[in-house]
Amino acid sequence: METLKKFIGTVGSPPLPHVLEISRQNGQPSQEEEMEATAEQSATEQPPVPVKGGVVAYLQIDGAMKAIEVYGKALGAELAGAHPPDEQGRTMHVHLYINGSSLMLSDPYPDHGYPLEKPQAFTIMLPVEGIDFWWKRAVDAGFTVVTELQVMFWGDRYGQLRDPFGILWAMNEPVKN
Numbered sequence: 001m002e003t004l005k006k007f008i009g010t011v012g013s014p015p016l017p018h019v020l021e022i023s024r025q026n027g028q029p030s031q032e033e034e035m036e037a038t039a040e041q042s043a044t045e046q047p048p049v050p051v052k053g054g055v056v057a058y059l060q061i062d063g064a065m066k067a068i069e070v071y072g073k074a075l076g077a078e079l080a081g082a083h084p085p086d087e088q089g090r091t092m093h094v095h096l097y098i099n100g101s102s103l104m105l106s107d108p109y110p111d112h113g114y115p116l117e118k119p120q121a122f123t124i125m126l127p128v129e130g131i132d133f134w135w136k137r138a139v140d141a142g143f144t145v146v147t148e149l150q151v152m153f154w155g156d157r158y159g160q161l162r163d164p165f166g167i168l169w170a171m172n173e174p175v176k177n
Helices: 002-007 017-025 031-044 064-075 131-140
Strands: 058-060 078-082 094-098 101-106 124-127 144-151 156-162 168-174
Touching: 064 078, 064 094, 064 101, 064 131, 131 144, 131 156, 131 168, 144 168
Parallel strands: 058 101, 124 168
Antiparallel strands: 078 094, 094 101, 144 156, 156 168
């Protein structure tokens, strides 16, 4: 939690439009005021953290703040930034680094038109070196095995795990000849 406290209030990317709308509906500053405050804060406190990766998954999960701890233990995630939680414990934005890439998270806001949807029809691919270490760490942290780690027909070691939030993760490591 010390890492979280250190980064509360700093964000590496602008909030999504629904985040600003939720802020306005909750009596928070207008979009212009928010952007001005964010720019002022960034200039005085620290530069924005970079977004890493060509495509960045932005997941809506029930427990974005809890995911910081879970993904830290399971995947070695590092917190890049987060908005503080509201009075219900929800957060609009968490930015993590995992294996050299960014992953963004937010909680659902059904009272603002963003209900929780069951994760389906996608898998997050995590190409790694030292797959046995990554696999064991994820399983030890509470991920469940969906497809056993094995050498696949294309020649790589591959397996699938489901995290405690319902997200399907695949790990892949090329087999060295």
